[in-house]
Every structure is written in structure tokens, then in C-alpha cells.
Amino acid sequence: MQVDRAITRAFELLGKRWTGPIVSVLTAGPAYFADLHGAIPGISERMLSNRLAxxxxxxxxAREVDEGPPVRVSYRLTSAGTALEPALRVLSQWSETYLLADGP
Structure with a gap:
């Protein structure tokens, strides 16, 4: 018996801290950097920038620059990112059912 390689690849990316919350916030639609930062308590600007990159x-x-002034940068999910939405919804439901809200 061996671990599924596709699952391993998925969790290598999505299992990184902050990646799930970033993608989850972006499922609601495009967001500016400052809005993303404010929507995810505890993430530093540097970490958010690194994860978005x-x-x-x-x-x-996808990163999109809105010509200014002022110049603003927004982020949106690509079709590949949007395809994660059903899986994120199932994970959220699973968490609500099986993980304690105040657990580790």
C-alpha cells in the first residue's frame, strides 16, 4: 500500500499554512491585497505576499494591477483555483462536524 501521489502533491501546496484561508477568501471574488490581509487574522503582509506569489x-x-492613481493590485482565482471551491466547501463542513472549534 502506498500514498496516492496526487493527494501528496495537493497537500504539499494546499497544506501550507495560510494557503487554504487565502483561497477560501478569494472564492467570494477578487480582492485587493489590503482586503485579503484584513480578512485573514494573524497573517503577516510578507507571508500573504509570499503565498500569493x-x-x-x-x-x-491571478494578479491584476488596476491603473491609478493610486495603483492598486487585486487578486482573483483562476479557473484552476475556482475548481477548488467544492473541495473547500466539503472540508469546511467536515471541520464543522468533526473538529472542535476551540481545539488545537
Whole structure:
């Protein structure tokens, strides 16, 4: 018996801290950097920037520059990122059922 390689690849990306919450917030639609930062308590700006760059490199998130002034950067899910929404919804339901809200 061996672990499924596809599951391993998925969790190598999605299992990183903050990745799930970032994708989850973006399922509601495009968001500016500051809005993403405010929507995810505890994430630093540097970590958010790093995760967004990584998700962009994996083609799950697209970065769009809104010409200013002021120049603003927004992020949205690509079709590959949007395809994660059903899985995230199931994980959220599973968490509500089986994980304690105040657990580790």
C-alpha cells in the first residue's frame, strides 16, 4: 500500500499554512491585497505576499494591477483555483462536524 501521489502533491501546496484561508477568501471574488490581509487574522503582509506569489506561480491565483492613481493590485482565482471551491466547501463542513472549534 502506498500514498496516492496526487493527494501528496495537493497537500504539499494546499497544506501550507495560510494557503487554504487565502483561497477560501478569494472564492467570494477578487480582492485587493489590503482586503485579503484584513480578512485573514494573524497573517503577516510578507507571508500573504509570499503565498500569493506561490499560488500565482502554480496558476491558482491571478494578479491584476488596476491603473491609478493610486495603483492598486487585486487578486482573483483562476479557473484552476475556482475548481477548488467544492473541495473547500466539503472540508469546511467536515471541520464543522468533526473538529472542535476551540481545539488545537
Amino acid at each position: 506561490e499560488l500565482g506561480a502554480r496558476e491558482l491565483v
